[in-house]
Structures are given as C-alpha cells and as structure tokens.
Amino acid sequence: MARRRHYVVVGYDGSPEAHAAVTQGVRIARGRTVVIVHANDDRDLGKSVVDAILLEGNEELADARYETRVVPGRPADALLDVARELDADTIVVGTRGAGRVGALLGSVAHELLQRSDRPVTVIPPRCAERMAVGRST
Numbered sequence: 001m002a003r004r005r006h007y008v009v010v011g012y013d014g015s016p017e018a019h020a021a022v023t024q025g026v027r028i029a030r031g032r033t034v035v036i037v038h039a040n041d042d043r044d045l046g047k048s049v050v051d052a053i054l055l056e057g058n059e060e061l062a063d064a065r066y067e068t069r070v071v072p073g074r075p076a077d078a079l080l081d082v083a084r085e086l087d088a089d090t091i092v093v094g095t096r097g098a099g100r101v102g103a104l105l106g107s108v109a110h111e112l113l114q115r116s117d118r119p120v121t122v123i124p125p126r127c128a129e130r131m132a133v134g135r136s137t
Contacts, residue, residue, distance in 0.1 A: 006032035007088040011079050011108065012068075013038060014049050017094025020128035022053060024121060025092040026060040032089060034066040039078035046070035076111040083118060091116060094123040 010025035012018045025034045036053065040046030050068040054061070071078035083091050095106030109122045123131075 004087070007035050007083075007086040008032050009035045009037055009079055009083045009086065009088040009091045011039075011075060011091070011093040012036045012050060012053060013075070014052060015094060015096065016132055017096055017123055017125060017128040019053070019058075019094075020123045020131040021092045021094040021121075022058065023060045023131055024123055026064045026066075028090070028092070028121070029064060032065075034061075034064055035082060035086060035088070036066060036068045037079055037082050038068070038070050039073055039075040040070055041072045043070050043072075075108045076115065079108075079112060080115060083116070088118060090119040090121060092121045092123070094125075094128055096125060 008025045008029045010021050012022060022034070022036060025036075036050060038046050038050045040049065047070050050070060069082060071082060073081075079091055079093070082088070091112060093109050093112060095109040109120070112120045113122070
C-alpha cells in the first residue's frame with residue numbers, strides 16, 4: 001500500500017500577509033510538503049510573482065520541502081482545487097482585511113472559511129507585521 005504524502009497549501013500573492021502565510025505554512029508543515037499557490041490567468045506573470053519569494057532569500061524555505069504552482073482562476077477556487085487534488089491537511093492564507101463583508105477576514109479568507117472541507121489558517125495584518133519584524137531582526 002502506497003504511503004500518503006502530506007501537504008500544506010499556502011496562498012501567495014506577493015503581499016506581506018502572504019509572506020507571513022508562507023512562514024506559518026512552513027512552521028506548521030513539520031515534514032509535510034508546502035505547496036505555494038498563486039492564482040493568475042497569466043502564467044508568466046504568475047510565475048514571476050511566485051519566483052520573487054525564492055529570490056528574496058526566504059530563510060523559512062531553505063530547509064523546507066516545497067513546490068510552487070501558478071493556477072488560473074480566482075484565488076479561493078485555485079486554493080480549494082489544489083487542496084482537494086493533493087488531499088492537503090490544511091490551507092494557510094494571509095488577509096489584508098479589505099471589503100465590507102470580509103472586513104475582518106478579507107474576501108479570499110472569508111470564502112475559504114465558508115467553502116473549505118479542511119482546516120484554514122488565516123494570518124491577519126497585525127500578525128504579519130509582527131512576523132516581518134521578527135524576520136528582520
């Protein structure tokens with residue numbers, strides 16, 4: 001019987017909150033593969049966004065097992081599709097907290113919490129700021 005691989009899916013859009021989501025995803029992975037997902041219909045542009053995290057010297061990724069994916073479509077749909085495909089253990093996203101309905105969570109995070117069939121960890125802006133300060137010291 002084949003052994004099941006375990007995954008943590010992380011949403012990434014280049015924002016500070018997304019950087020914090022990657023950091024948190026790596027922290028909770030503990031031997032699982034982190035799959036960094038960026039939703040973009042323009043694959044070249046999407047690849048440049050995802051590649052930027054690797055070029056920035058993200059220390060968290062240095063010792064982690066990870067892969068990156070650029071997936072067409074809306075961010076919540078892309079994350080849910082990848083999580084289902086991999087039977088991921090959890091999804092991690094950052095939020096900027098914009099918009100009326102998702103004023104506290106952000107629209108992607110809000111949609112994930114409404115639709116996901118697996119745990120979702122949401123990194124709010126203040127937490128992302130704190131994590132960024134810890135990274136720069």
